[in-house]
Amino acid sequence: MTSPVSLELGTLCPKMISAWILILAEFITVLSCGEAPMPRHTVKRFSGLYTGPYFDPTTPTNITAQLGTHAYLPCKVKQLGNKSVSWIRRRDAHILTVDRYTFIADERFQAFLVEASNTWTLQVKYVQPRDAGQYECQVSTEPKMSHFIQLNVVVPKIEIVGEAELYVKAGSTVSLRCVISRSLEEPAYIFWYRDSERVLNYDKTLIDIRMERIGADTTVGTLIIYNSRREDSGNYSCSPSNLDSASVMLHVLNGEQPAAMQHGNSGARTRPADWRWVSLPLALLAARKPKLLLLAAALLILIACHESDDGK
Template identity: 30%
Template sequence: MNISDEPRFAVEGSNVTVVVGRDAALLCTVENLHNYKVAWLRVDTQTILTIGPHVITKNHRVGVSRSDSQTWSLTLRDVRPSDGGRYMCQINTEPMITQTHILQVFVPPDIVDSSSSSEVMIREGDNVTLHCAASGTPQPTILWRREDSALLTVNGKSVLKWKGEWLNMTSVERQMNGAFLCIATNGVPPTVSKRIVLHVLCKPTANMTQKMIGGYLGESVQLQCMIEANPPPVVHWTHINANRLPNGSKYQASMTSQGYKHTAVLKVNNVSRDDIGSYHCYAENSLGVESDDITLYTLATTTVTTTSTTYETTKMDTTSSQPYAELNPNDEMYEKDSFEEDNYVVVLSQHQMQSLDHPPSS
């Protein structure tokens, strides 16, 4: 037999990439095969898979076919990560000739829960390290971000995202309280993520939305206190005598929360002169207690009749210790003799009434 008639490989060995769970095919093209046979072997285990058209291995996922007179195809169904490696196409000449093919099995990313952070609890001002481990082929890249898309503070810098298995944050502030997402990707869909909740424990702060508020006699008024605290605080309200106000028909206390931010509301029903004065909002958790105050004054609308005109004026009730607007007897619509003399009552002009519609805020 001439050298030109001897069996030879028509193309070079292939490098095939397939995603786990799919089927893979390795092609071996031989010219001048004559009566020789083509065999497929697994290199790392030296396992004979096929000889000619016959499957030798007991692995039911392995198959062999001949697409034309020169091409022998080794097929692997439902590829697994363990199928990755080197495969050899062999012709039984003397000496034998071989060709190597490489199968790469890509695996989508997966978060390794046992090696990753879960819920983490620290005190405000402490340092914290979050870890996210992922497996996959190729090795996944880890990206961190806040679930609410707020900024991260890493190494003194504010960033939207951070890359790496480890997220190190120093002197953590209460604003970092919430859920973090570690996202693993390696170019093989689907991308996966893990939700890690960071609890930043902080002592309460309390701030009234206003320092003074007016309420009409006989109606209701709401006092609002903005609180930051984690764990969530226990809130109570007091009036002048420092006794806790009971929750009932007269006083109705409620609180709504979002993360470490809380809004406490005290509704005072059927406002009377007895309700005048300062109210304190107390917020307490295991790390401390904080309070703030607000002053309630009362308003009453009264009709004043003169010989030719009927006016509506407003009375403002306040305690003698609370300042009130000075009145000018020359102001329009001022009637100094229209009410009985009362230390708790002042009569306001139209201009001053308009000012009362917008109580000063803190």
């Protein structure tokens, strides 16, 4: 007759044997890797769909930055463990950073980790047009894992409204408008210069400087000169922060007619009309009375000489 103790042992033995087999298998696996066995509580295990590093699907693939600003390219890596993260510029396969170490002489590049979001971010300072292109965020798994981000660089357009040269009458009010379009960010300031000397509006009765944001990507800077004088003439340029400048040549004239001030040398523009009225009678004279042709030609020469003297 079988005792109760032997029945209990017969029931427990298969479970104990299975448990010991699992423990021995794990021990042999660790020894085959050349490492000492680690306590169970120190082994990090991942649960869920991924058993190792993976890229967060919300990580962007397109980043747009404005010329002269800073660009930030994020790479969200989950369950990174002890793996490294590298940033590589695709156009020349140049390794920019590995973890927090920088491997390029250009100091505008650096990488940093935002631990709260498991994000390795590549920072590109003072973005230039040549920085546009594709960048690779690479994780040192085997095989390597890569996430690609396209960096787009927007170059704003800067212009002063009107002609390259502006003629105004002394005593009039001059308004110069500098328009910055295709600008993702509003400039921190717009400085005005006259012949390389900064224009300051200490006295608003003489000079006024304004800046206004119009729409989502356009800023207008305005320089107003009240009661303009001849000494206000010069090369005026507007210079927004972190951007190139645009310029216009201002001429303040005394004793000129409005047409001359707007069109420069008015004699050159009105001369064709004067010649047209003289040439018609000349043709009639030549057809009907050839003897008067010499007199008409002399008259024409006198008119031309008079215009030449006025233009000097």
